[in-house]
Amino acid sequence: MNSPSGQTPAGVDATSLLAAYDDQLRTDAETPGALAVTRLGPLRLVTFAAGRGFVTYRDLAGADAATIRGFVASALAHFRDDATVTSVEWKTRGHDVAPGLHEALVDHGFVPEEPESIMIGEARLLVADVPLPEGVTLRRVTAEADVRAMSAMADEVFGDDPATSGHADSILHRQERDPEMELWVAEADGRVVSAGRLEPVPGTQFAGLWGGSTRPEWRGRGIYRALTSARARSALERGKTYLNSDSTEFSRPILERSGLVKVSTTTPYEWRR
Structure with a gap:
């Protein structure tokens, strides 16, 4: 739970930050905009717009490898039975006790x-x-045309096809259901070059930094950090103390230089129909 240098910044209690993450964010707070949530033991099986399924949990309740394999089979069967679901993400965390989970998911x-x-x-x-x-x-x-331009840029950066990804429709649906969510962009000559979301989490001390993406030719010029600063200001105005983010290696160093701490890792596992 330290920075890559092996040292946690002075005065920062990474263990307490991770405990706050587990207690406050691994609940229904993690799935705003869900169309449906089904409980399966400790699992939350979530259906979002655009045919996206999602699996998360606070922990796996001490389950052994055989029980976990059963969870995976049952969760997948749940989503297979819904013909509208075309993909499922199972969100794992590096600090969880989850014997045999990797093998069960891959199988x-x-x-x-x-x-x-x-x-x-x-x-x-x-x-x-x-x-x-x-x-x-x-x-x-907030306007639909701007949201679609923002989403298309992010799709291009991450190698998705804006015409088929469904991400823009999903964000627009989220915007209708969650007016507290903020969408921020950086533009040059009327073209979106960087973007990110701020998602204040009701009933918690947290706001999430999500969807951070910058066109390759605009990286390393302070744009992402400026977008992050703007979102941090807004979070403070909303009474939020902490920010959290699942960061790629492009954004992690920027957040780390600002004082955020790496407390664990998360690996998404993807199934497609």
Whole structure:
């Protein structure tokens, strides 16, 4: 639960941050915008718009390998029975006690994606005056055309097809159900070059930083950090103390330099019909 250098910043209790993450964020707070949530033992089987299934849990309740294999089989059967679900993500965490989970997921057709770092820290640490490149501006967006342009940029960055991913429709649906969610973009010459969401979590001290993406040719110029600072300011205005993010290796160093701490890892496993 330390930074890559092996040292947790002075005054930061990574163990307490991880406990707050488990207690406050691994509940219904993790699935805003869900169309349906079904409980299966400790699991939450979630259906989102655009045919997306999602599996999460607070922990696996001390289950052994055989029981966990049964959870995987039953969860997949649940989603297979819903013809509208075309993909399922099973969200794992590196600090969980989960004997045999990797093997069970792979045997049932789930494919592990790249691990990400679970980053947590105080929102105030990310507030900074970051100079932007000439011609680049930041703003919060709500109009459908802007949301679709933001989503298309993110799809292109992550190698998805905007025409078929369904991500824009999902975000628009979320926006209707969760007006507290904020969508932020950086633009140059009217073109979205970076974007990210802020998701305040009701009833908790947290707001999440999600969907961070920047076009490759615009990276390393302070734009993502400026977007992060703008979202941190907004989180503080909403009374949130902590920010959390599942970060790729592009964004982790930026958040780490701002004072966030890597407390664990998360690896999504993906199944497609």
